[in-house]
Amino acid sequence: MIRMKTSSYFLPDLRDAPSEATTASHRWMLQSGMIQSTVSGIFTWLPLGLRVLEKIxxxxxQEQNAIGALEMLAPTLQPATLWQESGRYDDYGLEMLRINDRHDRVLVYGPTAxxxxxxxxxxxxxxxxxxPLNLYNIQWKFRDEIRPRFGVMRGxxxxxxxGYSFDLTEKASKITYRNVFRAYMRSFYRMGLSVIPLQATTGPIGGDFSHEFHVVAQTGESALYYDAVLDDRNVPRFEVSDFQGIYAMVDEKHAPEQCPVPLNQLRVARGIEVGHIFHFGDKYSAPMNAQVFLKEGRKVNLQMGSYGIGVSRLVGAVIEAFHDERGIQWPISIAPFSLGLMHLQESLEPEAAHVYDRLQAAGIETLWEDRPLSSGEKFALMDMWGLPFQAILSEKNHHKGHIEVKIRRTGERHFFALEEFLQWILLQCKEHITLAIIETS
Amino acid sequence: MIRMKTSSYFLPDLRDAPSEATTASHRWMLQSGMIQSTVSGIFTWLPLGLRVLEKIxxxxxQEQNAIGALEMLAPTLQPATLWQESGRYDDYGLEMLRINDRHDRVLVYGPTAxxxxxxxxxxxxxxxxxxPLNLYNIQWKFRDEIRPRFGVMRGxxxxxxxGYSFDLTEKASKITYRNVFRAYMRSFYRMGLSVIPLQATTGPIGGDFSHEFHVVAQTGESALYYDAVLDDRNVPRFEVSDFQGIYAMVDEKHAPEQCPVPLNQLRVARGIEVGHIFHFGDKYSAPMNAQVFLKEGRKVNLQMGSYGIGVSRLVGAVIEAFHDERGIQWPISIAPFSLGLMHLQESLEPEAAHVYDRLQAAGIETLWEDRPLSSGEKFALMDMWGLPFQAILSEKNHHKGHIEVKIRRTGERHFFALEEFLQWILLQCKEHITLAIIETS
Structure with missing residues (x-):
């Protein structure tokens, strides 16, 4: 059995806040050793960061599969000819990275697919x-931002x-759109996020109907205008109709003189866009001849929608939503580890090893700070990494038969006997055990 | 609960063998709807193919984590400056895809990292x-092959x-090398493959010590020369020393006049390279100044190795090793589904649904052929997809209370009552239940 100990893990934390970071998420991701900047706007994900990305x-x-969407995988590089066919090759401008291969055929690094x-x-x-067909993939994309910033949020x-859906009728296509809307809200909810869905403009994807999903955060790049009732609507089981007819607009769509919401009821907030969905009918199927014969023999263009979530951006957005001056405060479902274990005196190492093994046997993902650091250094690192729970073994508590547990987000502390502790932590984490299962054979 | 039924799955199988495919794996991957060619040497992985890739x-x-290697993720695009620093920028030639971004800085699509x-x-x-540090990633790479061929095997x-290892001494580095060697052999073994490790030349990676891992297959591009005793050495638990001192050379290293193996004991075979490992000391750490201070204060260059497995190529290599004239014969551990379920008469659909639900509850990944096809068509498709087990519901057997089970690879047939069948199939599959767990919440 491999114990995840900081002494053998790769956790190159930085002492000081990196000067290039202007947002909390960029700072903490660099400082806690989640990512490293390889070149402007391009990052290497270190082990701690990759665990979060994989959980997201x-x-x-899981939520896509639950609505019957099927996962596949498009390549990162695409032939320019396909973009010429849809008419988007010239629209995209300098943000699209164009590449000549050795035979001088033009490829593009897909900004979307x-x-x-x-x-x-x-x-x-x-x-x-x-x-109907609803296909999706999770793949690296590239947009050659003129000024990459905010770390992974605008890399x-x-x-x-x-994801891309294909239906025979507009009606069926809109049902698919609603299913994806619901799956998106559930996904964000499971990540611990409050997300506001807003009516949006369709931009370069085009089409006639679109929603953006925003995490409300002061560092957001977008201005949001929405009815305050939405702040309470983000519940685990909900109906899409709960969001219909309620005013919620991104900046470009908000017209103050037409806004039906009284001013004292109107929320004006900053948001980080983490998802965007589009219904665009036959915008692509018509020029690209994606047609089928219906049962009665008539040929129709497929009705399409497309659905995007910024997976790497979400890592940053979650940190923007959940941090304090000491570091990150991960929601359990996407924390790199559920619990950080530390022993404050070297004499307690055997005890810590025992606790670790019991936690591992119970399926609790644990990172054990086993380096010879001072208590103060250990506390500071643990708070920075932001694991939801900290288990602290000290001689004082050991004599009483106690383990001290700190809840990172609230600062609350509990003192438990070992068996009691194991039962308690299992209860806290049991809905969130995913990664551990696939990591070990 | 979502039932994986062919009527709602995305399985665009082709009636006829595609003309561009000259090898069995390329043919069957296209024909069974695992991949689609997007542009020369670049493929889209359809749902059936992606499942195999994910299992590999x-x-x-799991095997990397078991030796303490840590997963991280490098970007696909890398700054040319790093390659200039190591001295490889000019070595790589036209196979390396070079890209100018909007600010005219040169990026390369990493062929290695x-x-x-x-x-x-x-x-x-x-x-x-x-x-020591042993870091790895699983990421898309690009090599601009002048003539892409054999589907995913030379895309x-x-x-x-x-993976890349960093040690303080040459001795420690060679221990790491042996650990990776063992992890590689175990990985291939778990995929059902017999793989021969051979001494190899180091090529553009460089260094002083290297092994290639080859699947023996007639369509292999490499010539292998090895002592016949190796054919029996590929056992689940073995020692690296079992492979030491035994003659095994790739073409470029084989010198007939110096070969110590008697001719009647020498295997001459074709092989598909699926892995390649290198020990190269300070070839990169010296020019790139990757140095550390030892305890006693002396500064040393880090001792490195690098370790590659062709993940997408393995999908093709496994098919080259396991197919017949009717299609693929997947090993259970990486089959897209463990079992194909079919009912031959429409009246048996409720029974099939019941069997499906029982299988799903038992954790058996099942694909249910529920389309209104003839029995002959269903049999042909199932054989092509190559799922290890087929469960066939027919009226004749239903009257006897039997389910017919066909083992794809051997053609063996069994007749079971339902409960007996469930127990039997669980026994066959229980070591291989991985993907199902992460797909559903």
Whole structure:
């Protein structure tokens, strides 16, 4: 059994706040050793950061699969010809990275993948029997931002979940859109986030109907205008209709003179966009000839929607939502480890090893701070890493048969006997045990 | 609960063998709807193919973690400056895809990541206490092959597990090398493969010591020369020393006049390279100044190795090893589904649904062929997809209270009552239940 000990883990934390970081998430991700900047807007994910990214992927995947969406994987590089066919090759401008291969054929590093998915579907299926189809992938994308900033929140190479739905009728397509809307809200909820869905403009993706999903945070780049009732609507089981007819607009769509919400009821906030969904009918299927014959013999263009979540951006957005002056405060569901274990005196190392083994046997993901640091240094590191729970073994408490537990977010402390502690922590974490299962054979 | 039914899954199988496919794996991957070619040497992985890729990743990850290697993730695009620093920028030639960004800075699509990992480590760690470090990632790579061929086996964009180890001494570094060697052999073994490790030349990675791992297959591009005793050495628990001192050379290293193996004992075979490991000392750490102070104050260059597995190539290599004229024969551990369920008469659909639900409850990954096809068509598709087990419900057997089970690889058939069947299949699959766990919440 491998014990996750800081002495053998790769945790290159920085003493001081890095000067290039202007937001909390950028600072804490660099400082706690989650990422390293490889070149402007392009990051290497260190082990601690990758664990969070993988957990976010798992939640998104589970919620997509739950609505019958099927995971596949488009390549990062796409032929320019597909973009010429849809008419977007010239629209995209300098943000799209264009590459000449050795035979001087032009490839693009996909900033999104509508064309590739339409191409897959039109080449495979002729019959109406194959629909509805809702396909998604989680893949690295590239947008050549002129001024990358805020760390992973506006990087150039970024991880995106992008999904594409194909229906025979507009009605069916809108039902799919609502299902994805619900899956998105559930995904964000499971990450511990309060997310506001807002009516949005469609931008370069195009189409006639669109929502953005925003985490409310002071460092957000977007201005949001919404009815205050939405602040209470983000519940685990909800209906999409709970959000319909309620005023919620991004900046470009908000018109003060037409806003029906009384001023004292109107929230004006900053938001970080973490998702964007579009219904755009046959915008791509028409020019790219993605058509099928209906049962009665009539040929129709497929009705499409596309659905994006910024997976790597979410890591930053969650930190913007959950941190204090000492570091990160992870929600349990996506914390890199659920619990940080530390012993304050070297004499307690055997006891700590025993507690570690019991935690591991119970399936609790534990990081054990076993380096010869001072108590103060250990407390500071643990608070920075932001693991939801800290278990502290000290001689004083050991004599009483106690383990001290600190809840990172509230600062609350409990004192438990070992068995009591194990039962308690299992109860806190049991809905969130995902990664540990696939990591060990 | 979502039932994986072919009518709602995305399985765009082709009637006929695609003309561009010259090898069995390329043919069957296209024909069974595992992949689609997006542009020369670049593929989209459809749901069936992605499941195999993910299972291979999981096995590799588990075996890497078991030796204490830590997973992280380098970006796909890397700054050219790092390659200039190591001296490899000019060595790599046209196979390396070079890209100018909007500010005319040169990026490369990483064909490997020695430089990025050295850069990560040298920027993070100054103290000998941080070592040994063994870091890996599973990330898309690009090599601009002049003539991409054999489908995913010699594509341009490909998925690779690449790992990099950092030790303080050459002795420690060679111990790490042996640990990775063992982890590689275990990974291949768990995928059902017989793999021969051979002494190899070091090529563009460089260094003084290297092994290639080859799947023996007639369609392999490499010539292998090895002592026949190796054919029996591929056992689940073995010692690296079992492979030492036994003659095994790739083409470039084989010198007939110096070969100590008698001719009747020498195997001459074709192989598909699925792994390659290198020990290269300070080849990168010296020019890139990746140095640390030892306890006694002396500064040393870090001793490195690098370790690669062709993850996407393995999908093809496994099919080359396991197929017949009717299709693929997946090993259970990486099959997209463990079992294919079919009912031959429409009247048996409720019974099939019941069997499906029981299988799902038992954790058996099942694909249910529920489309209104003839029995012959269903049999042909199932054989092509190559799921290890087929459960066939027919009226004839239903009257007897029997489920017919066919083992794809051997053609063996069994007849079971339902409960008996469930017990039997669970026994066959229980060591291989991985993906199902993370797919559902």
């Amino acid at each position: 992927k798992t939640i998104i995947r 509508e064309e590739v998915f339409v191409d897959v579907v039109r080449r495979c299926v002729q019959s109406y029997k194959s629909f 150039r190479e970024f991880l995106m979940k992008d | 990743k999981t096995i590799i990850r 020695e430089e990025v990992f050295v850069d990560v480590v040298r920027r993070c760690v100054q103290s000998y206490k941080s070592f 341009r964009e490909f998925l690779m597990k690449d």
